Ligand SMILES: *[C@@H]1O[C@H](CO)[C@@H](O)[C@H](O)[C@H]1NC(C)=O
Ligand SMILES: *[C@@H]1O[C@H](CO)[C@@H](O)[C@H](O)[C@H]1NC(C)=O
Ligand SMILES: *[C@@H]1O[C@H](CO)[C@@H](O)[C@H](O)[C@H]1NC(C)=O
């Protein structure tokens with residue numbers, strides 16, 4: 001209920017100077033007044049959220065499609081649902097890029113093309129590059145406000161008809177942590193989240209808000225640079241650790257190629273979206289046990305990267321090996337140890 005009012009207030013505030021367009025997405029008058037009666041705490045929530053939305057108004061939601069991309073400001077995100085290229089019978093995946101990236105970065109383009117090629121998704125890239133740039137400490141300090149603005153936009157999209165169960169939130173690095181922080185003010189049950197090597201620096205202190213397994217029905221994590229740019233510990237329902245989940249990932253040149261291992265997370269994930277069988281991972285107590293052959297895939301507990309579903313009941317740490325270059329997925333060979 002709280003954010004319902006927030007949605008109304010922020011749309012009204014943001015549209016002080018614009019003509020009727022976004023107001024077309026507001027609920028009927030009666031429901032607005034019913035909600036208004038819910039009390040003061042709603043009003044306070046409305047004030048702080050309209051502030052996040054207005055302070056972070058340079059965040060854009062871009063609906064990617066093969067027929068062209070539609071970009072819209074965070075304050076008016078629900079209007080994307082009426083875009084000609086938005087297909088209401090498909091699921092909707094959001095991708096949130098990391099530090100110093102944008103909608104034009106390889107991560108955004110590769111992940112979104114993979115979902116478009118797959119064919120059963122609307123794809124929306126959340127571009128928060130106005131706030132995620134150099135230096136890292138500045139991006140980090142913008143993250144709570146940006147998360148709040150993104151959460152409010154998602155709440156309003158759901159209130160204006162986007163089915164919550166059709167949403168899959170994905171993000172790389174700082175974008176993955178943004179989703180975790182946003183989940184605190186998201187008012188619907190998030191179905192599914194994939195965090196691609198969630199950022200480590202700034203999030204490893206106990207008590208700091210970040211992506212955790214409580215954020216959604218299913219939280220899948222792909223670790224590729226744990227302890228360097230990536231978060232150092234399991235943080236999902238399904239934690240997948242390709243090649244042990246740490247630098248140096250195969251094909252990366254020592255530590256000299258800065259960030260190479262960190263970027264592997266979205267490369268693997270994007271490939272997995274289109275190749276369901278390419279990245280099986282087997283549950284095991286540790287990478288060392290996996291490498292010793294202690295967790296054979298046949299009869300073991302196996303998940304497929306990018307193809308987990310809420311309710312599947314498989315949780316824990318999962319391991320596999322990959323190739324050094326694209327195509328990275330090795331299929332069954334990736335979980336077969338020739339000791
Ligand atoms: C919300 O903001 C308005 C105007 O900025 C102010 O008058 C009102 O008291 C605020 N409400 C709360 C609950 O903070
Ligand atoms: C919202 O922003 C205005 C102006 O920036 C500020 O005066 C006000 O205190 C803020 N309200 C809340 C609830 O943070
Ligand atoms: C959509 O935007 C991406 C990122 O800038 C770009 O690579 C792609 O070509 C655009 N798609 C279309 C159809 O214009």
Ligand SMILES: *[C@@H]1O[C@H](CO)[C@@H](O)[C@H](O)[C@H]1NC(C)=O
Pocket residue numbers: 087088089090120
């Ligand atoms: C929307 O998606 C459904 C399901 O894939 C498909 O049958 C339909 O043709 C799509 N509609 C448009 C306008 O592309």
Ligand SMILES: *[C@@H]1O[C@H](CO)[C@@H](O)[C@H](O)[C@H]1NC(C)=O
Pocket residue numbers: 311312313
């Ligand atoms: C998952 O586990 C719950 C509780 O243990 C059980 O009720 C449910 O049937 C299980 N679902 C599947 C798909 O195995």
